[in-house]
Amino acid sequence: MSSRLTRKIAILGCAAALCMAGPAALAQVNLTGETSSPGNSPHVNMVHLADVLAREGIANIQVSEGQTATNSIVNVAEGKTDVATAPTVLHFLLENGRGPFSSQGENGKALAEKVRAMWPYNAGAYGLFAPVASGIRSYEDIKGRTVWNGPPSGAALTLGRQTLQLGTGGFKDGEDYKGLQTNWGQLPTVLVDGSAEAFMVPVTFPSDRVVTALAAGNVNLISFPKEIWESEGMKKFLRAPGNSPVVIKGEDMGYGPDQGVTLISEDGYFRSPGVPFATLVRADMPDDLVKKITAAYIASIPELKKRAPYAANVNFDVVDEETTGFCGALTLKYHPGAVAAWEEAGYKIPDCAE
Numbered sequence: 001m002s003s004r005l006t007r008k009i010a011i012l013g014c015a016a017a018l019c020m021a022g023p024a025a026l027a028q029v030n031l032t033g034e035t036s037s038p039g040n041s042p043h044v045n046m047v048h049l050a051d052v053l054a055r056e057g058i059a060n061i062q063v064s065e066g067q068t069a070t071n072s073i074v075n076v077a078e079g080k081t082d083v084a085t086a087p088t089v090l091h092f093l094l095e096n097g098r099g100p101f102s103s104q105g106e107n108g109k110a111l112a113e114k115v116r117a118m119w120p121y122n123a124g125a126y127g128l129f130a131p132v133a134s135g136i137r138s139y140e141d142i143k144g145r146t147v148w149n150g151p152p153s154g155a156a157l158t159l160g161r162q163t164l165q166l167g168t169g170g171f172k173d174g175e176d177y178k179g180l181q182t183n184w185g186q187l188p189t190v191l192v193d194g195s196a197e198a199f200m201v202p203v204t205f206p207s208d209r210v211v212t213a214l215a216a217g218n219v220n221l222i223s224f225p226k227e228i229w230e231s232e233g234m235k236k237f238l239r240a241p242g243n244s245p246v247v248i249k250g251e252d253m254g255y256g257p258d259q260g261v262t263l264i265s266e267d268g269y270f271r272s273p274g275v276p277f278a279t280l281v282r283a284d285m286p287d288d289l290v291k292k293i294t295a296a297y298i299a300s301i302p303e304l305k306k307r308a309p310y311a312a313n314v315n316f317d318v319v320d321e322e323t324t325g326f327c328g329a330l331t332l333k334y335h336p337g338a339v340a341a342w343e344e345a346g347y348k349i350p351d352c353a354e
Contacts (some may be wrong), residue, residue: 029059029289031082034072037065039208041123041314042085042277044307049083049279049293052300058292070100076280077111087123088276088325089155089242091115091332099155116285116335117278117353118294119342120324121316123202125246125272126163129210130198132218137264139167139225146178148187148196155242157181160200163273166234167224192216202275204310206254214260221253223265224272238273244325246274254309276325281335290337298345319347327352 035046043065050061061083072084073094093099095112104111130136136145142164149164150157161173173179180196190196191213203209203221213219228234238245250268255261263270281290297304298317305312319342321327327350334342339349 028057031059031061032080033061033063033083034067034075034081035063035065035085036067036069041121041204041308041311041316042279044311045121045277045279045304045316046083046085048300048304048307049297052296052303053293056296058296059289073115073280074101074104074111076282077114079114079282082282082285083118084280085277086280087155087242088117088120088278088330088332092241092330095331112331114283115280115332116283116290116338117326117332118281118290118335118338119297119316120276120278120319120326121314122244122246123275123277124204124207124310124314125202125270125274126159126200127203127207127270127272128164128167128198128200128222128224129203129213130220130222131213131216132220132262134197136198136222137220138222139164139171140169142168142171142177142198144177145197146180146195147198147200148180148182148190149173149200150179150181151183152181156202159242159273159275162237163224164200166237166273167228169228188212205248205252205270205313206309210255210261218260218262220262220264221270223263223270226266226271229271239325239328241328241330242276242325244274244276244323245271247271248313252313254313274325278324278332283335285335285337287335287337287340290335291341292337294335294338294341295345298341298347317347319349321350321352326350 033046036042046063050063053059053061069086069090073086073090075081076084091112094101094108097105097108101108136142149160164171171177182190191209192215201209210219237243248270250263253270301317304316315323334349334353339354342349
């Protein structure tokens, strides 16, 4: 194994449980997979998938953890990896040779055409929260304050700044507030050391990041302003590749009444731009194999929703166009085998994504 975090989910030998179950339980296909570090929905999704497919005798997946999604999507396109988790915006950027794929140029379009989705979900929403002691109770209250808004570079910082700018009606990092950036590994320390007065960071429901911040005192979780959320400009933003709306009732966010988390909202709903993801495969993977994989996944979704506290709130079983961010300028399509499995299970895949 390399020094990178690698988890062998593959059961290449005869593990005790499978041996007792007999030959029928042995998986028939060996696949490779790539996903993020532990602690978020893409990782939970991939590890769950590997467990289910091995158990059902469909496939063994050797999963490499802690991978960079920009590399993973290219590896799938080039046939170096069979399955990967990635934000859907990467397909748009790859196809157009932009951002981290600018060096691909015209080749990016050809690579993007070799990638298909099996199912979507999200990695949470870009949420603004702050210690109650800071007095910050609205987006506009960040005026003149220090706000952690992402790592030093990359898509997360761009989206963090965009969300703050939209929610405040135009505040800019370095002019209206002081943006604080650190790498992801330093964030847990920043959440409690007082160096930032508020945080704009992807959160799930509940969120480990909010829970960590509670160690330093009670927290206000601030919904995106409803008036701006319902504006035409915001609707256009949410339809752009890589964005999707997240709207969740306060009582469904996973925090008890005495846990120290207060939702600041006009109507008891939390709203914020989401981070749509998908589990991707090679376009030339056989239809029957993808159908079996997807069908097994769909059947196991109730189990998946119990694997992590936030798993019930990341839309593992939602495929509609608006929630998932598919279609429009995003040309990513579902694999035909996946379409067949979803529709046999009673779901409707948008025509524009088939």
